[in-house]
Amino acid sequence: MEGDAAHHLGRVLRAQAGQLYELSDGQKVWLxxxxxxTRDRVQFALLEELPAVQSNLNVTLLLAVVKFDAFEWALEKATELGVGAIVPLAAERSEKAMLVAAAKRAERWKKILLEASQQSRRLSMPVLDGLAKPEIAFASHKEGLRVMLSERTTASSLRRVLQGQRAASAVLAIGPEGGWTEAEFASACKAGFSEASLGRRILRTETAVVTALASLNFALGDD
Structure with missing residues (x-):
């Protein structure tokens, strides 16, 4: 290992000879x-190959930007739950100050995804797309199961929406805590998204992310 990663391991974490770590080259994981x-180089001996976690379900998460502590927690947990791609959304009811600052957070967000991928023994980290308008993100995802979490009383339960589904890919859209606008509902419906409710309780965005992704994994058979 060389470069910044080696410097961080050797100088910041004070790694020493004899310590055990898990390494991945994107295809396998090794103990x-x-x-x-040395200063900018850490040399390892590969001891044994470890089982790696690779999702059988390809999930794209369309996630409205919310306050950064909540958003970044959601990124971490979504990664642990196996999402393949994350698209931050500039929803109408997202806080405008958060949207302005979002572009400057991309590198930090990628670091969060990398660390969460390593922690959960994934072979690769999720793809992080650039900030997008909801209507554009909805229209660009036309395959697989498409679900939009909704607080409207007319929405079917997520359990009912997922019942009997056998999709190998899914797109999950989760809005800001102020909810989706009527225009956003309309554009999602036009793109083939089904509205789904997580029940009568009012959940924070990051709580909804974990709940919905775990439900998708269970219902669609991600082992």
Missing amino acids: SRIESV
Whole structure:
């Protein structure tokens, strides 16, 4: 290992010879032992291949930008739950100050995705797309199961929407805490999204992310 990763491991984490770490090259995960540590290089011995987690379900998460502590927690948990791609949404009711600052957070968000991928022993991190308007994001996803979480009383339960589904891919849209606008509902409906409710309780955005993704994984058979 060389470069910034080696510097962080050796100088910040004070890694020493003999310590065990898990390493991944994007295809396999190995249990490894540090053999030597220098200024910008850490040398490992590969001991054994470990089972890696790779989702059988390809999920894209369309997630409205909310306050960054909640948004970043949601990114971390979505990664642990196996999403393949994340698209931050500039929803009408997202806080405008958050949208202005979002472009500057991209590198931080990628770091969160990387660390969560490593923690959950994923072979690769999710793809993080750029900030998008909801109507554009909805229209660009035309395949697989498409679900939009909704607080409207007319929405079917997520359990009912998922009942009997056998999709290998899914798109999940989760709005800001102020909810979707009528125009956003209309554009999602036009793009083939089904409205789904998580029940009568009012959930924070990050709570809805975990609840809905876990439900998708269970219903669609992600092992």
